[in-house]
Amino acid sequence: MSNQGYHVAVVGATGAVGQQMLKTLQERNFPISKLSLLASARSAGKTVTFKGETYTLQEAVPEAFEGVDVALFSAGGAISQRLAPEAVKRGAIVIDNTSAFRMTENVPLVVPEVNEKDLLDHQGIIANPNCSTIQMVVALQPLHEQYGLKKVVVSTYQAVSGAGAQAINELKTQAAAILEEKPFTPNILPCASDEKHYQIAFNAVPQIDKFQENGYTFEEMKMINETKKIMHMPHLEVAATCVRLPIETGHSESVYVELEKGHASVKDVQQLLASSEGITLQDDPSSQIYPMPADAVGKNDVFVGRIRKDLDRENAFHLWVVSDNLLKGAAWNSVQIAESLVKLGLLN
Amino acid sequence: MSNQGYHVAVVGATGAVGQQMLKTLQERNFPISKLSLLASARSAGKTVTFKGETYTLQEAVPEAFEGVDVALFSAGGAISQRLAPEAVKRGAIVIDNTSAFRMTENVPLVVPEVNEKDLLDHQGIIANPNCSTIQMVVALQPLHEQYGLKKVVVSTYQAVSGAGAQAINELKTQAAAILEEKPFTPNILPCASDEKHYQIAFNAVPQIDKFQENGYTFEEMKMINETKKIMHMPHLEVAATCVRLPIETGHSESVYVELEKGHASVKDVQQLLASSEGITLQDDPSSQIYPMPADAVGKNDVFVGRIRKDLDRENAFHLWVVSDNLLKGAAWNSVQIAESLVKLGLLN
Structure with a gap:
């Protein structure tokens, strides 16, 4: 230096x-x-x-x-x-x-x-790492350290800015065209180098990056493989479904986790995550407090809320994890x- | 008559x-x-x-x-x-x-x-039944009959028309205001009778209907309880996370299912669903064929695709289920x- x-x-x-x-x-x-x-x-x-x-x-x-x-x-x-x-x-x-x-x-x-x-x-x-992986492992790591992680099933709600400035432009141009009932031609999303392109404005596209031979997309396999590598857990069960949505910036994730230990309460998990580095807890249903991408834009933290115990399995929880994909991601x-x-x- | x-x-x-x-x-x-x-x-x-x-x-x-x-x-x-x-x-x-x-x-x-x-x-x-329940049970019933259902974890991607004509208007007006960088005031979504209202255009809102005491929303509890009643399976494990998105019409669902029997292949599940009443299979990743809400609008069927075997549990599958929430829903x-x-x- x-x-x-x-x-x-x-x-x-x-x-x-x-x-x-x-x-x-x-x-x-x-x-x-x-x-x-x-x-x-x-x-x-x-x-x-x-x-x-x-x-x-x-x-x-x-x-x-x-x-x-x-x-x-x-x-x-x-x-x-x-x-x-x-x-x-x-x-x-x-x-x-x-x-x-x-x-x-x-x-x-x-x-x-x-x-x-x-x-x-x-x-x-x-x-x-990949944007959608980063925000998830920040939320998972404290749970892993405290209770042990067994299985993770994540469904993502991803913004177009993950696909670059051209994709942001495509979303805006397309949304304006649809509102004005004018024709439009998709030509970037879901994946610029892929053959077909689909409407993203007012739609949900269950493809991010290219498909792999096993039927998962590369984005899904990134989440699966990178999570195992970052957390040093080659045998962690991880499954992902990645979906592109008409949101400019801010990825959200619905995460189902099964823990090794079964005694945690919602309050335990809330307190654990609230005190963890890089996480802001936003979890008060009675006041309609939960994370949303529009609120996360421009902030460095990972926002976690909607923490619920699974109604059937004692050791399982549901989380909603949001972050600015261009910043923490x-x-x-x-x-x-x-x-x-x-x-x-x-x-x- | x-x-x-x-x-x-x-x-x-x-x-x-x-x-x-x-x-x-x-x-x-x-x-x-x-x-x-x-x-x-x-x-x-x-x-x-x-x-x-x-x-x-x-x-x-x-x-x-x-x-x-x-x-x-x-x-x-x-x-x-x-x-x-x-x-x-x-x-x-x-x-x-x-x-x-x-x-x-x-x-x-x-x-x-x-x-x-x-x-x-x-x-x-x-x-x-509730819109998001209907399309899910249409996809689950053939799996249940053939393999037995053990656990269902669903994350929804729901359109605003489920909240009525006023909500459609709010989405469109808000999207136009944001594109034109004009101010706007949310006053319908996520739940007209609730205290706070949030931006829906270019956002994801993890609240549909009011919160219940257990931290789940009423929409989530509807999916859980109605599924058990319709399928006559009071002990079926069902968990739901329901999310409102800037989509006019067409609900999507990322569904993780654990089956009782563990020998089904992706092809078995595809063939079973393709031959089931009320379902159109749209599942060819190599040609980027999968269901999307923009394609489902105006159609009566439930569209299923992205069928993948869980990479860790032999008896588990992931599905992407889309339908017109105003029609089949x-x-x-x-x-x-x-x-x-x-x-x-x-x-x-």
Whole structure:
């Protein structure tokens, strides 16, 4: 660390997540001595403001990582695959927000509230988990530590911003067209690179990312596999159904959990989660208090409410978990990893 | 039955469901000799068209049911409580779409695909189940008959039309205001008679109907209790989380089921459901074929897709179940009950 801070690079600075990364670095006052904003050749030359200064985007080429201490990647899996090793070769630690390295052995997949210590074993690349996974494991970890986790069944209610700025634009344009009874042609969602595209405004689309051979989508398998890796529970039972909805930002999750121990009350679970790092409890049915995506936008925490005991199984609970998918689900978790690296003395 | 058909009354003919009831009676060519359209004093005098004829709404008073053979009620629980017994007293069979009598002993709660025979024991009033319950039990019944049902965990994705025409208007007005960055004040959803109202456009609200003392909403308890009654399974494990979404019409449900028998394959379940009455299978991930509310609107069937085996429990499956909440969830199921009454010789 220089006296002034670290040389930070942000790759994909103009994207929905990249923009939030800059905002979060600024809000957290992360110690930055030099900031390199990198992008594809197409975006190079554009300007972006950070702490009142104007930065010109440079093309993300291997040489651009010379002297970089920490590089936050959020420009798609292909760019991470190609450039993250180049950044590491030049001495940077990479925090990668894509799915490129998440399941790679020796790449820590980190949610600081859950497995910060995994950072100690990094080999240059650290992976930021999938948005829908992050908010769920933040809520599950305290339950696991206190009662033991046996099974998790999650159904998601995901916002379009998880699919990028183009998807936000598609939702808004489409909603306006439908309200004005004008024609429209879906061409981004559910998955830009897939063959068919469907209406998202005023609809629910049970597909996020591409289908795998087992009938689950890649998003669903990400939730399943990443949760096991982050929580160090290869045998945890996890099942997911992921659904895209006409919401701009803020993912919600209906989570059913079976615990190993069966004596917890709703109040026990409420108190446990309320006192856990990174969680805000919003759970008072008598006053209609529960988490909603519209309230979570712009906030770093994971919001939990609607905590109910299963009516049949003594050891089972239902939770409703909401978070800003661009912040805790992406930008904030990445910056938080960078803060953890500083705290653990791993950045120098 | 007169030569020409039955004297049919529709109570609440101007509501979101009442309008669909008239449309469905017309489409099904239900044998009607006389049609009485009844409404509150406020709506009396309005006119409605049916099969090209103009009808003037009469006030729903006890005497209006003289001579009526079958009365379809959909004007709120209070009106059903007061007038359904009056209609029965005058010889009518009542098919009630409200929650007023659903859990009353000796009142059959009927989804024809599941428990048509319960109609044989009616005592004048027949209850039409809650929209979100109906579509779920249509999908569950074949599984129950073939494999036995042990546990059901459902998370719903419910459209605003379930809360009536005012809620549809609120969604549209609010969505337009948000797109135009204008202010708005929620005042219907999630529950008109509750204290607080929340944004529904571009949001997810985990409250449908009022909260009960156990922390579940009334909608959730309706799904739990009605499912047990319809399926004659008082000990079936059912849990529900009900969520209102910015969708005009069409409810979706993410359903996790544990079966008694553990040998079924995905293909077995697909074939079973595809050949079951009232179900259309839409399940081909390789071609991005799955049910969506926007496709289900205006159709009577229940659409099932995304059928997956749980990755951990041999006897568990995940389903995605979609239906038009105003049709199979309300109007069509009511008219279908009327058709069953005719078929079983119970209307005369």
